[in-house]
Amino acid sequence: MAEAKRAQRPLSPHLQIYRPQLTSITSILVRITGNALFVTVILIVWWLLAAASGEQYFRTANGVLTSWFGDLVLTFSALGMWYHLLAGLRHLYFDSGRGLDIPTAEKLGIGCLVGSVVLTILTVIVL
């Protein structure tokens, strides 16, 4: 088995071959937003730990989170979180075997993209 001859077979086409499509982009964005949220987790857990550790440490963490950079990161976090949530909802719908035809999938994809921006703007307004 280990000595099996390695033939030069053609590889199946991958990402670089395909033209980007709404369905593929919205799918990849789910993965990107989900994984990128680890940055948000670090910030949130750090802030909570700082608050639990005393006023001085809290001031440091709170200063970072409420600075313009912290605001920027948290706003993008909200955008990523809302997108991941809406696309997750779409995923649950897909998993039930519905909405898998291209026109519906593309409509739902636009819904996720627009919806996440709208929800982020609402979040920024409310908070």
Added chain:
Amino acid sequence: MRYLTDRKQATGLGSAKSGTDHFWHMQISSVALLFLVPAFIFTFGSAVGRGYEQVLAYYSHPFPAVVAALTLIVGLVHFKNGAQVAIEDYAHGITRKALIIGVTCFSYGSIAIGLFALVKLAL
């Protein structure tokens, strides 16, 4: 004596030997997070920006503290499982194992630190 046939024992398990468990647990946690994440965004979001004393008082209330605890637990287990699938897609061999171990440590570590902080804040 076994009453299950060999075929019956293998049905639905696939090559990973765990069947659709992973998929099913992603679905359970995603449904939970549909409710937890909005609640967390608005409770945590309203806490950030307050003063020290106000944050202590806010997180000694049950609702924001319990929402934060549940979001950290369910969210990070969901993250661990999701990131594992991504790692399995792109990384191979020892890199894959190291990354999965790393993500697992990060997830449970963040849960533990977050819960410690929340308990300390609440008491």
